[in-house]
Amino acid sequence: MTENLKSVLEALIFISVEPLTIERIKEVLPEDSEADIDEALRRLIDDYAEGTQAIHITRAAGGYVFSTKPAHDPHVRRLLQIERRKKLSGQALEVLSAIAYNQPVTQPEIAAIRGVDSSHALHTLLENNLIKISGRKEAPGRPLLYRTTDKFLAYFGLNAIEELPSADELKKLLEEGNS
Amino acid sequence: MTENLKSVLEALIFISVEPLTIERIKEVLPEDSEADIDEALRRLIDDYAEGTQAIHITRAAGGYVFSTKPAHDPHVRRLLQIERRKKLSGQALEVLSAIAYNQPVTQPEIAAIRGVDSSHALHTLLENNLIKISGRKEAPGRPLLYRTTDKFLAYFGLNAIEELPSADELKKLLEEGNS
Amino acid sequence: MPDSDDILDAPGPTAPVDGASAVLDPAVPSSMPAGSEGAGGDGSAVAALDLTAPASAPVDPEGYQIRLRNFEGPLDLLLFLIKKKKVEINDIPIAVITREYLAYLGQLEKMDIDREAEFLLMAAVLIYIKSQTLLPREQVLEPDFEPKQRSIDHLLPYDRIKAVVELLRDKEEEQAQIWQRSALTAPLPDGDLDLVEVSLFDLAESFFALMKRKQAETARVFKGKEISMADKMSEIVEALKAQGAIDFLDYLWAQETLEEALIAFFCLLELIKARAVMAVQEQLFHTIKVWLRKDAPEKDES
Numbered sequence: 280m281t282e283n284l285k286s287v288l289e290a291l292i293f294i295s296v297e298p299l300t301i302e303r304i305k306e307v308l309p310e311d312s313e314a315d316i317d318e319a320l321r322r323l324i325d326d327y328a329e330g331t332q333a334i335h336i337t338r339a340a341g342g343y344v345f346s347t348k349p350a351h352d353p354h355v356r357r358l359l360q361i362e363r364r365k366k367l368s369g370q371a372l373e374v375l376s377a378i379a380y381n382q383p384v385t386q387p388e389i390a391a392i393r394g395v396d397s398s399h400a401l402h403t404l405l406e407n408n409l410i411k412i413s414g415r416k417e418a419p420g421r422p423l424l425y426r427t428t429d430k431f432l433a434y435f436g437l438n439a440i441e442e443l444p445s446a447d448e449l450k451k452l453l454e455e456g457n458s
Numbered sequence: 459m460t461e462n463l464k465s466v467l468e469a470l471i472f473i474s475v476e477p478l479t480i481e482r483i484k485e486v487l488p489e490d491s492e493a494d495i496d497e498a499l500r501r502l503i504d505d506y507a508e509g510t511q512a513i514h515i516t517r518a519a520g521g522y523v524f525s526t527k528p529a530h531d532p533h534v535r536r537l538l539q540i541e542r543r544k545k546l547s548g549q550a551l552e553v554l555s556a557i558a559y560n561q562p563v564t565q566p567e568i569a570a571i572r573g574v575d576s577s578h579a580l581h582t583l584l585e586n587n588l589i590k591i592s593g594r595k596e597a598p599g600r601p602l603l604y605r606t607t608d609k610f611l612a613y614f615g616l617n618a619i620e621e622l623p624s625a626d627e628l629k630k631l632l633e634e635g636n637s
Numbered sequence: 638m639p640d641s642d643d644i645l646d647a648p649g650p651t652a653p654v655d656g657a658s659a660v661l662d663p664a665v666p667s668s669m670p671a672g673s674e675g676a677g678g679d680g681s682a683v684a685a686l687d688l689t690a691p692a693s694a695p696v697d698p699e700g701y702q703i704r705l706r707n708f709e710g711p712l713d714l715l716l717f718l719i720k721k722k723k724v725e726i727n728d729i730p731i732a733v734i735t736r737e738y739l740a741y742l743g744q745l746e747k748m749d750i751d752r753e754a755e756f757l758l759m760a761a762v763l764i765y766i767k768s769q770t771l772l773p774r775e776q777v778l779e780p781d782f783e784p785k786q787r788s789i790d791h792l793l794p795y796d797r798i799k800a801v802v803e804l805l806r807d808k809e810e811e812q813a814q815i816w817q818r819s820a821l822t823a824p825l826p827d828g829d830l831d832l833v834e835v836s837l838f839d840l841a842e843s844f845f846a847l848m849k850r851k852q853a854e855t856a857r858v859f860k861g862k863e864i865s866m867a868d869k870m871s872e873i874v875e876a877l878k879a880q881g882a883i884d885f886l887d888y889l890w891a892q893e894t895l896e897e898a899l900i901a902f903f904c905l906l907e908l909i910k911a912r913a914v915m916a917v918q919e920q921l922f923h924t925i926k927v928w929l930r931k932d933a934p935e936k937d938e939s
Binding site for chain 1: 461465466467468469470472473474478482485486487510511512513524526527529530533534536537538577591602
Binding site for chain 1: 816818
């Protein structure tokens with residue numbers, strides 16, 4: 280059954296979001312002996328190492344993970360560059376939406392909406408002129424206030440910020456989801 | 459050099475955040491001819507299909523993506539601690555079909571087709587990124603317009619919306635079913 | 638401060654808006670019923686607007702007069718003419734009207750909150766009409782597979798929809814056994830971004846998801862906490878009595894849960910409708926300030 284075990288391990292390593300540890304493997308496959316698992320793992324890794332595939336299995340952070348072979352680095356980097364250039368990260372988009380709907384808004388307020396710190400995304404958005412600092416809030420600490428810019432409008436093909444679906448419309452959707 | 463090209467494509471498909479489209483491939487590899495890329499892709503897909511690996515390359519939403527073979531479903535679910543993959547409700551599927559065939563379409567139009575209110579299902583679909591808001595209709599009240607997403611295609615293993623039977627084909631199917 | 642607000646201005650003689658003011662009133666948004674005589678038409682935003690609110694309580698005829706190149710007279714007359722399509726909305730520079738009105742207010746010795754409120758309400762209606770003319774057409778983000786515009790009777794009928802449902806169900810079943818890796822989280826690159834693939838509505842959906850997540854969080858923590866509208870309303874009125882005016886956004890932010898914030902928001906709308914309080918947004922999308930009306934009727938409706 281080692282052939283099948285090997286295949287199962289391959290699927291597990293492939294699908295795992297984090298490097299897959301031996302402990303985790305044993306939890307998922309309690310019926311397989313540790314020796315069998317070790318043996319299957321070793322053969323799986325060897326197969327990929329010797330094969331012609333562009334990907335192989337490496338150890339990282341105490342677990343096993345698929346990665347591309349170093350020879351493909353230039354192409355991979357090129358692809359990622361292109362993909363990233365075209366998209367704001369989900370994080371940045373979230374921060375941008377929080378600002379668009381609540382402006383002017385402070386960083387602590389954005390953090391309160393999202394539940395996580397937003398400084399990195401804020402920085403990126405500022406650097407790209409999608410948001411700007413528009414003043415300080417009359418509140419303890421006088422935090423900076425952020426607003427979207429004209430460039431933001433231009434990027435999204437907007438004439439006015441009201442062209443976004445209104446908070447009311449969004450709220451209605453939220454309520455319907457709860458009923 | 460097709461062998462090398464095949465390997466590069468493999469790495470790119472593996473690393474891509476979304477199903478990798480031909481357009482994107484051409485952007486990353488501007489020096490390779492389309493014929494070469496097509497040939498290498500075909501061979502790459504065949505190799506994985508015929509091989510013993512647990513993963514293979516499938517087409518989804520107009521792009522190429524690595525996925526596990528169906529046989530490994532139980533183990534993957536175990537790893538991810540998912541008892542059973544959530545299925546869409548009949549309601550949600552109905553609304554989704556109505557959108558797929560009539561897009562872009564408004565909520566009142568969907569309600570007109572189904573004869574019942576669809577807001578709950580609409581909400582679920584939006585939340586799962588199977589549909590998206592794509593604008594507003596030039597009509598009284600300026601209702602929001604909905605469309606299916608690429609995730610919709612991927613979810614149902616479709617490459618393009620045209621892979622669904624046409625409205626005429628559906629009619630024929632129904633007539634055959636009735637006779 | 639030149640700001641995104643000045644897009645409310647006419648394409649004509651513009652200057653940065655300083656205090657484009659609008660009364661937050663539940664009568665203003667799209668829920669307006671069609672005016673009895675204006676409804677029979679092309680469904681345009683102008684025809685569908687009901688302007689009875691300002692008409693029933695007109696600005697003091699002795700009061701502020703608008704002077705534009707193409708119009709001279711009180712604001713309610715202007716609104717009437719726009720409604721009747723005698724005046725083209727795009728020729729009306731809202732920012733200019735507002736700025737001059739504010740200058741006029743500055744010359745007055747005594748404020749009349751009601752008169753000012755009526756003006757602001759009408760300004761809000763103007764802005765609403767104008768914003769309708771600015772709203773976007775559907776953005777085509779991908780090629781269509783069927784013609785775009787259709788009337789109700791060209792929609793795919795229900796029996797055929799049912800056939801599709803069966804098909805999709807099979808496909809779903811098939812796909813359920815196939816797993817792909819979750820998207821890698823790519824850090825943001827330095828340098829300029831090119832947002833061609835992000836649509837306006839991605840942004841809205843992102844915010845929608847955010848609200849949803851926040852709602853999920855708070856629902857977990859505060860499950861079972863009952864908040865009645867009546868309680869929240871008294872709370873708002875008490876806060877107003879104590880502080881004179883409150884910054885409503887701050888007030889919403891201070892709420893413990895999204896649910897409470899939503900209830901507070903509804904309460905505010907109710908209080909405005911009952912004419913118990915007055916809310917003024919000093920600039921569009923700016924802080925909303927709320928005051929208790931001095932002549933507030935004892936609130937008895939919930």
